Amino acid sequence: MTRPPVEQSPAAPSVHPPHLFPAYTSSVRRAPHELLIPLPDALRDLQGPVFGEGRLRPDDNDTTRNGRVNGEPLGERILVRGRVLDSRGRPVRGALIETWQANAAGRYIHQRDQHDAPLDPNFTGTARMLTDEYGEYTLVTIKPGAYPWRNHPNAWRPAHIHFSIFGTNFTQRLVSQMYFPGDPLLAYDPIYQAIPDEKGRQRLVSRFDLDLTQPQWALGYRFDIVLGGDAQTPFEEPDHDH
């Protein structure tokens, strides 16, 4: 009764990973088999939800402070600063960004994380912020550790910070991950390697920036994010035919 899987990708195949990517084993029973139907304008034209300052609290963008119980979280303090841009390079203002991550030892606070590494009582790894008039955000956090997972023998996720971003349009909604430059685990990670285009992969690697680095306090990383999905300004893909 069931049809065989159809090899397929979302609308922009050279940018986003395909749904079915067997090396990422969780995709095998969860990727849809039927071809996706091109999104009708009735859905495409929806505005994204508008989030105001009222949803944020002081230190929401600073995981070194917002999870403290009795001291500072352990690990390498970092500052991540960047811009959220649309596909024409224009700033996206007032975008809600939410981030979550493992602690310096590679452990999530999540109940289901069974990795045998210490939890940090002063760190939840959760932050949220709105982009400003320049489309900019600043995240203060701790550099996350790599951690093992069960995808394949000796599998380790590269250090990463999850980013959830709401743009101005339903189709700009993006959940992605920020990686760190020079991480040797990137070459072995099926989640990262599932991105078909090398340039696309590179866009998710942050850049160490001495200008952003704060003396005596924190290393600085630059991480810009470009949202697609702007119906009025379709982005030209170099190889859109497969």
Next chain:
Amino acid sequence: MTTEHRTPLTAAGSNIPKALFGPSPSQTVGPYFHQGLADHFQGLRSAVGNVAVQPGSSVPGERITLLGRVLDGDGVPVEDALIEVWQADASGRYASDDAAPFHGYSRTHTRTEGNVYTIRTIKPGSAGPGLAPRLNVWLGMRGLLTHLITAVYFSDEDNSADPVLALVPPERRHTLIARREETPDGPVYRFDFRMQGQDETVFFAP
């Protein structure tokens, strides 16, 4: 402690220089998104939860509950799915202001008893001539490197003229219609997402 006197960032120094410019690729929400995105998970506060309209609110509209499961290719309930809903209010209007009494956006997940997600909201109105009321849905989970988009319709509405449903092959349209049940706690619409197999949910490509 952060920089007080900031100058705007420029393309210089970007991790996406001109030669690399293009959309940032999607990645999976992973199994632990609850830490950052779910409402009050482990006591953590978050931006938005699964109650789109608070009890006692004067926002007009019929109070409904949408609930169901996400089933993988083996029919096993997915325990770590994230579901987001965009919707119009009872008069068919989408909110454009965070301060609006009805915000039109909610978020829920399946890390629950029985892996059942729940959204408490109001039934949307028709957003235009011929448009059947619907919930616009964003679906993410471990195993999905790029999220999925779909729409959920209501079994007690006339969906025959809806232009979105018209794009769906007739034999698959039922996968987008939530089934209404009357319960002592009010109307409940049941809707299971099926990732594969017979009755696989229709998804749309952005």
